[in-house]
Amino acid sequence: MSRKELISEIGLRLDGRRAHELRRIRCKLGVFTQPDGSAYLEQGLTKVLAAVYGPHQVRGNRTKAQHDSAIVNCQFSMAVFSTTDRKKRPRGDRKSTEMSIHLRQALLAAIKVELYPWSQIDVYVEVLHADGGVYPACVNAATLALIDAGIPLKEYVCACTASLANNDVPMVDISHQEEIIGGPTLTVAALPMSGKVVLMEMSQRFHLDHLPKVLDKALQGCKDIKTILDEAVRRHVEDVGSSSGWGNTSEKART
Amino acid sequence: MLTTKSFIKKNKIGNVLKNIREHYLRNDIFCGFDICERCSPANSYLSSTHVNNCSLFLYNHYIILDTNVILDQMDILDENVIGNVIILHTVLQEVKNRSLPMYKRLRSVIENPSRHFYVFANDHHKDCYLPQEETELINDYNDRCIRKACLWYMEHIREARFVFITDDNANRQRALSENIISVSVKDYVTHLDKAQFLEDKLAKHDFHVKVDAEGLFPPHCSTFQIHNGIKESRLYQATYHASRDNYLEGFAMVDGFEDSILLQGRSGQNRAVDGDIVAIELLNQNEWVAPSEMILEDESIADTSLEDALKKEDELKTVTHKKKGDVKPTGRVVGIIRRKWRQYCGILQQDGSDTSVYQLFVPADKKIPKIRIETRQAAALRSQKIIVAIDSWPCHSRYPNGHFVRALGKIGDQSTENEVVLLEHDVPHNQFSEEVLSCLPKLPWIITDEDVEARVDLRHIDICSVDPPGCTDIDDALHCRPIDDGNLEVGVHIADVSHFIRPGTAIDLEAAKRATTVYLVNKRIDMVPELLSSNLCSLRGGEERFAFSCIWIMDKKANILHTRFHKSIIKSKKAMTYEEAQITIDDKNRNDSIALSLRNLNMLAKILKRRRLENGALVLASPEVKIQMDSETMDPIDVEVKKLFETNSMVEEFMLLANISVAEKILASFPDCAMLRRHPEPPSTNFEPLIKAGKHLGFDIRIDTGKNLAVSLDAAVRDDNPYFNTMLRILATRCMLQAIYFPSGMYQKNEFFHYGLAVPLYTHFTSPIRRYADIIVHRLLAVSIGADATYPDLLDKRKSNHLCQNLNYRNRMAQYAGRASIAFNTHLFFRGKIQDEEGYVLYIRKNAIQILIPKYGLECTLYLAQKGEKSAFFEYNEEDQNQSCGNIVLHAFDPVTVRLSLDSNNIQHEKFTLQLVSPYIEGFSVPPLNKPSRKQKLEDTGSKSPPEAKRKKKSRKH
Numbered sequence A: 001m002s003r004k005e006l007i008s009e010i011g012l013r014l015d016g017r018r019a020h021e022l023r024r025i026r027c028k029l030g031v032f033t034q035p036d037g038s039a040y041l042e043q044g045l046t047k048v049l050a051a052v053y054g055p056h057q058v059r060g061n062r063t064k065a066q067h068d069s070a071i072v073n074c075q076f077s078m079a080v081f082s083t084t085d086r087k088k089r090p091r092g093d094r095k096s097t098e099m100s101i102h103l104r105q106a107l108l109a110a111i112k113v114e115l116y117p118w119s120q121i122d123v124y125v126e127v128l129h130a131d132g133g134v135y136p137a138c139v140n141a142a143t144l145a146l147i148d149a150g151i152p153l154k155e156y157v158c159a160c161t162a163s164l165a166n167n168d169v170p171m172v173d174i175s176h177q178e179e180i181i182g183g184p185t186l187t188v189a190a191l192p193m194s195g196k197v198v199l200m201e202m203s204q205r206f207h208l209d210h211l212p213k214v215l216d217k218a219l220q221g222c223k224d225i226k227t228i229l230d231e232a233v234r235r236h237v238e239d240v241g242s243s244s245g246w247g248n249t250s251e252k253a254r255t
Numbered sequence B: 001m002l003t004t005k006s007f008i009k010k011n012k013i014g015n016v017l018k019n020i021r022e023h024y025l026r027n028d029i030f031c032g033f034d035i036c037e038r039c040s041p042a043n044s045y046l047s048s049t050h051v052n053n054c055s056l057f058l059y060n061h062y063i064i065l066d067t068n069v070i071l072d073q074m075d076i077l078d079e080n081v082i083g084n085v086i087i088l089h090t091v092l093q094e095v096k097n098r099s100l101p102m103y104k105r106l107r108s109v110i111e112n113p114s115r116h117f118y119v120f121a122n123d124h125h126k127d128c129y130l131p132q133e134e135t136e137l138i139n140d141y142n143d144r145c146i147r148k149a150c151l152w153y154m155e156h157i158r159e160a161r162f163v164f165i166t167d168d169n170a171n172r173q174r175a176l177s178e179n180i181i182s183v184s185v186k187d188y189v190t191h192l193d194k195a196q197f198l199e200d201k202l203a204k205h206d207f208h209v210k211v212d213a214e215g216l217f218p219p220h221c222s223t224f225q226i227h228n229g230i231k232e233s234r235l236y237q238a239t240y241h242a243s244r245d246n247y248l249e250g251f252a253m254v255d256g257f258e259d260s261i262l263l264q265g266r267s268g269q270n271r272a273v274d275g276d277i278v279a280i281e282l283l284n285q286n287e288w289v290a291p292s293e294m295i296l297e298d299e300s301i302a303d304t305s306l307e308d309a310l311k312k313e314d315e316l317k318t319v320t321h322k323k324k325g326d327v328k329p330t331g332r333v334v335g336i337i338r339r340k341w342r343q344y345c346g347i348l349q350q351d352g353s354d355t356s357v358y359q360l361f362v363p364a365d366k367k368i369p370k371i372r373i374e375t376r377q378a379a380a381l382r383s384q385k386i387i388v389a390i391d392s393w394p395c396h397s398r399y400p401n402g403h404f405v406r407a408l409g410k411i412g413d414q415s416t417e418n419e420v421v422l423l424e425h426d427v428p429h430n431q432f433s434e435e436v437l438s439c440l441p442k443l444p445w446i447i448t449d450e451d452v453e454a455r456v457d458l459r460h461i462d463i464c465s466v467d468p469p470g471c472t473d474i475d476d477a478l479h480c481r482p483i484d485d486g487n488l489e490v491g492v493h494i495a496d497v498s499h500f501i502r503p504g505t506a507i508d509l510e511a512a513k514r515a516t517t518v519y520l521v522n523k524r525i526d527m528v529p530e531l532l533s534s535n536l537c538s539l540r541g542g543e544e545r546f547a548f549s550c551i552w553i554m555d556k557k558a559n560i561l562h563t564r565f566h567k568s569i570i571k572s573k574k575a576m577t578y579e580e581a582q583i584t585i586d587d588k589n590r591n592d593s594i595a596l597s598l599r600n601l602n603m604l605a606k607i608l609k610r611r612r613l614e615n616g617a618l619v620l621a622s623p624e625v626k627i628q629m630d631s632e633t634m635d636p637i638d639v640e641v642k643k644l645f646e647t648n649s650m651v652e653e654f655m656l657l658a659n660i661s662v663a664e665k666i667l668a669s670f671p672d673c674a675m676l677r678r679h680p681e682p683p684s685t686n687f688e689p690l691i692k693a694g695k696h697l698g699f700d701i702r703i704d705t706g707k708n709l710a711v712s713l714d715a716a717v718r719d720d721n722p723y724f725n726t727m728l729r730i731l732a733t734r735c736m737l738q739a740i741y742f743p744s745g746m747y748q749k750n751e752f753f754h755y756g757l758a759v760p761l762y763t764h765f766t767s768p769i770r771r772y773a774d775i776i777v778h779r780l781l782a783v784s785i786g787a788d789a790t791y792p793d794l795l796d797k798r799k800s801n802h803l804c805q806n807l808n809y810r811n812r813m814a815q816y817a818g819r820a821s822i823a824f825n826t827h828l829f830f831r832g833k834i835q836d837e838e839g840y841v842l843y844i845r846k847n848a849i850q851i852l853i854p855k856y857g858l859e860c861t862l863y864l865a866q867k868g869e870k871s872a873f874f875e876y877n878e879e880d881q882n883q884s885c886g887n888i889v890l891h892a893f894d895p896v897t898v899r900l901s902l903d904s905n906n907i908q909h910e911k912f913t914l915q916l917v918s919p920y921i922e923g924f925s926v927p928p929l930n931k932p933s934r935k936q937k938l939e940d941t942g943s944k945s946p947p948e949a950k951r952k953k954k955s956r957k958h
């Protein structure tokens, strides 16, 4: 069995990236009007929509409400057409439940929930197209949607995958093609400014010798993503600001 | 960080699925030229001083190659003649997809700085990328990309000239019309001024086409037809195996079919070469035939004459049509899915004409057809062993076309023949590289205090080693001493090779690649450099060495009470031979600690052996011979069956025990990735010849379990034929499957079983100097006792499996190479000798009898008739498997006397010719030679009783 090399002899990955390069990220805040916050994010060909409602009063079972913090409710779903083989994906299947829980874990680490006792924040994420790195794209999109909703965050929460190419070279932001061919994938969600890891998941075991360098790569990926998200947020604020008339002051503030 | 490139989606449409992948185009790809100021520089081997001297071009130039040139003309590229070559990534990928071996060879050329090759990633370059058009075939698309890259280079580096070499006429024409300078390989190479010798190495694809010779072979189906045929189950994908004995017969192994499929004659084989992956079609059942069991050799001389082939084919047909009894599924090859051509050793046909440029090449491997080559140095090559590669086999050509690669040396020389044996068995035998040698410890090697700290000091214990005479790579030593409570402490100490060979180092990779030390008669190809194999790792007498010890506490009945493993320092008191050890045991006057230790070991070994046999372990036999060499001339001076002592078996028992103990330990620690060794139970059909042979003489050989087989083999003894039992065991050995290494995660637990040894778990621990598997096992064991750390590949099941496959392959090849070397030296010994020898019938064939000569461990064929003719003396009875002449009937196992001589007519395949001496048959047999010297000789060697050949210690059968 000849295992395909993920990085060619000239240092390029199958899609032409180098080991440390992310896929192209394009994102937009405020794509919907109805939710309190929303965002659309493309990471390579993986496309995700996120919508945030709240904070609002706890709906349904009121006993869940907490006196010292808001409860965060996440729901993950995948569109029927999101993968190459079309199949119906029931909302509550194991995979999406797990994804929802992981998503919640990452977001809880960033949201200042203590500011909203007795209330609830709902985050909905829908994957329009899956091409590897679905979870990170969801986290990144949800972060943007939360910012759009104006919910206070400690800092950005970003996620990124990393893996090993040719059993030796760590590489970042794994595409679907690389996921299939390659070895184990490490997914990390982190608060990139403080460097705190809030979630870490491995598709298979890594050998202990490899883990630190792969983790480093993933964290670097989170930091790079944060830079891109930050830029998008500033651009968005500028756009919204200039159209609503206080563009001048923000212009001044920046200079 | 990310300089975002404009990107284009690449569509890849499968059946219904639509895959979309990203394809990034970059602006930071280096063109490879130092003089360039526009690109961001990176590493490149292109040289501004190298000059390509081709008389077609009056200027220096850089070369861009097309894919077909690399696939077909790698032998030219391997020569250090042309340099400054730009390999486009498009081309590199295509080569990789089409042929992995070629890709590997190309890679090694690219990586060699002195060859000045550079890989240019044109497919990710923003100015060289072209989108594929919808109706465009992938080949046309690639050609277009290559031409685009040529044009780009011409534009980008205006100071340099570029030459595009391709053998694809259409592509060349198009390139020329786009003003790209373009030539064919042949034109280019023939005009190179310094390398006329390269011409012979040009691959030939269509030389002297004879159109009138149509219908020599049926045409092959296209890939598309094959694909559909397989999908509709009309055709089957199979691996083609040519017959060694009959060049007009072959077999195809189809996955999921129990029987192999017989392929006969020109139309059946249809240009398949041994090892090829082919598409076959089954014939209607009424056309099925039986294997001929005939021995046919291709004897035609001229490459054009067909008569010989036609005659033999007819002969084959008449034979196979007559026997309707054992028809086998029969089919024919309709297409080739993948060629598995490699380079072949062999000689030029000896009676060819020196003046012709076309020569027939006769491969040493009889399974490979003759190959037609073009050379202008036939006279010089005639006396040489040479290497040839196949290039093509068009359907109008009787033989495949090929080209000369290199000469190995004079035919019949020891060194040439060794080289041939090594090459034919794919044994890596280059000198160890500088990089590997740099991993060796510096001399003088001293044991430091830390070493002593980390190990158990056993230097005070009386340990000794027992090995064959002249053994320099001693990897095991033993001790046994009584302890306080009346029990015995037994220790097996194995050379601590993994201390010196650290994972991932050059020396480790090299050893993993070699997998095993290969023993030829007068040459040993080491797995690790000699400093380790014969010195630092070898547990020599009187020297302090590192060992990995397995220590048992046993009671006097050889029950294991306690097992422990640790790394240790030992000082072997003596390195003994089997014979010395035997004498020490037998000498009643010796009561020193070594003698006591050996006696105790021997006593325990006997119990262990008995217990093992009771469990159903098989005692198999294969005649193993030892060739005595004249130490000065290196010519064989005698051939004899190896002598065995009780001590052989003693050492073997403890090695088995250590291996089993270690297997249990590492499996417990690493359920998923322990390297073990299994020996699968053979399918019952394998035993048919054995059962037949046994039944014939009134013995019921039961094969339902290994235990029953062992019992029935033990019972099959005939007083009138003392060698009978050994012969049965030789037959039984041939029914067995190969034992293989595997990582425990790849099989179910009940499949771990070792059939031959009748143990549920087994591994190899005791010979790390000469087997790589043992090094892995040492590492696993070291981790499980906390003496060493793991590393990623050790725990990767898939990686281990990959490694195991290589180990299994190399071991098999090493075994074959060893046998081939013995065969050659036996021949050398017999040159010019004629002797009468006693032998036994092993098999009865239609036109021949297979005879085993125990004295030399030889198996030869006694032909009863000229090939294809019916014997004038013998009558073949297929039912009872005998040959009769009057009232003399020959069965399997009957003793005979034969005259042995060497037939050197075919210098590549010297073979023994037998003539029957007794039983005497008027007109067929020859009178006995009166040679008193022979009796003398028998007494000299002292082997009056038939030697019982058993497993030697260094056997690789377990």
Ligand SMILES: [Zn+2]
Pocket (backbone or CB within 6 Å): B030, B031, B032, B033, B036, B037, B038, B039, B156
């Ligand atoms: Zn350039």
